Amino acid sequence: MAIRLDQLRNADLNLLVYFVVLVEERSVSRAAKRLRLTQSALSRVLQRLRGLFQDDLLVRVNGMYQPTPRGQDVLEELAIVLPHIEKLISGRAFIPAEESVTFRITAADSLSYLYGPMLARRHVKTPRLVFEFSSYKEDRYENLGANSSDLVLDADFRALPSHLVKETLFDDSLVCAVAKESPYRQRISLVQYLAGEHVSVDILDERQPLLDIALAKLGVTRNCTFSVPYFGMALRMVAGSPLIATLPKSMSELLVDRRAVRLIKPPREVGSFRYIMVWHKRQNGDARSIWLRQTMREMTTELLSTVRRSSMVALESAK
The missing domain is CATH 3.40.190.10 (Periplasmic binding protein-like II)
Structure with a gap:
């Protein structure tokens, strides 16, 4: 095994751990608090790291530290190396019944x-x-x-x-949750679906991505009269109402109150997902x-x- 001892002698493993914490916290003050160091001491550590790697490693972007391309490379290598070093020093594997993680x-x-x-x-x-x-x-x-x-x-x-x-x-599909007394049969057609009133689950930026992407490809949108943040909430709201909630089948099968709500198949144009x-x-x-x-x-x-x-x-x- 060829090891360049001259470079390793100039390195300090603690510096590498400090670098990982700096990247995680994106702030010298927060990293210093976590490491129980003063801010000035950690700033000196950062300067030593920059000298060791001959790169800025971290630069300020919008008031937060972000890794440079070289800093990102170092971080990814450390993420592989440091766990092995930890295991080497501790001398044992991860034992979930005994660990505090x-x-x-x-x-x-x-x-x-x-x-x-x-x-x-x-x-x-x-x-x-x-x-x-x-x-x-x-x-x-x-x-x-x-x-x-x-x-x-x-x-x-x-x-x-x-x-x-x-x-x-696992692979999953969408289902439509409707009130038990709803007139819809085992599957709702696209025409019926677009004519109905919907409760939307806003997952990202007021969107329900999987469903909205499928409908956008068809050039159509739903008539959403209610918008909620959680699938479980939407599932309960359809009971006793004319609303339609389009939800993941796996979750709906386990949470649905079948005394008040039925799960039916969505329009054929709405596919499955993973x-x-x-x-x-x-x-x-x-x-x-x-x-x-x-x-x-x-x-x-x-x-x-x-x-x-x-x-x-x-x-x-x-x-």
């Missing part, structure tokens, strides 16, 4: 409904782990790059940058991230089985 998950509203309760039930086996769910926002993928989120659970409807990795969770989990490629080899992703896979298997059972019960009841 916080996992930050950004999820679409429908996926929070599905995976949150399953994680809560499993928590008895991992009592020291903390799971922080945050709402679905436009900057969700940027947060992965900034290390302020560990995993994004999303619908697969946009191209992702090359530094992000995605994996399919749910994915997304992470930064620097987390590919991180033991904690590997455990979290495997847990998501296991819960997905459990979830799909539960949804199938719920659908079968509904079919039997409808006979």
Whole structure:
């Protein structure tokens, strides 16, 4: 193994850890507080880092530090190397039942409904782990790059940058939730759909992306007389009203009150979609991230089985 000892002797591993925290916090003052250093001491650390890498590494953009291209390269390499060093020093792998780790998950509203309760039930086996769910926002993928989120659970409807990795969770479709006494049959036609009154779920910028993209391709829009922030709220609002709510089938099957609401098929022009989990490629080899992703896979298997059972019960009841 050829190692350039002269360069390693001039390096300080602590500097590299400080750099990661600076990138995460985007602020010298916040990073200094987190590291329990003075701002002047951390500013000197940044100068040493710049000298070590012969690059500015971090530059101010709109009052916040952003990594330069070289700084981003360094960050991505450190994300691979530092977990291995940590494991080398600690001498053991990630043991979820014994670890105190916080996992930050950004999820679409429908996926929070599905995976949150399953994680809560499993928590008895991992009592020291903390799971922080945050709402679905436009900057969700940027947060992965900034290390302020560990995993994004999303619908697969946009191209992702090359530094992000995605994996399919499961395929889903949309359903229309209507009042039990609604005149609509098992499927609503596009003509009926466009003539009806709708409750929209504003996920991003007053949009319901999957549905709005499909309708935009047809050159049509819905008549939305109500707008709400959550799928669960929309599902409850249709009971006893003429409203139509277009929602993910998996979530709706588990949450619907079948005494007051029916789930029917949407217009044929509205297709299916896929749910994915997304992470930064620097987390590919991180033991904690590997455990979290495997847990998501296991819960997905459990979830799909539960949804199938719920659908079968509904079919039997409808006979």
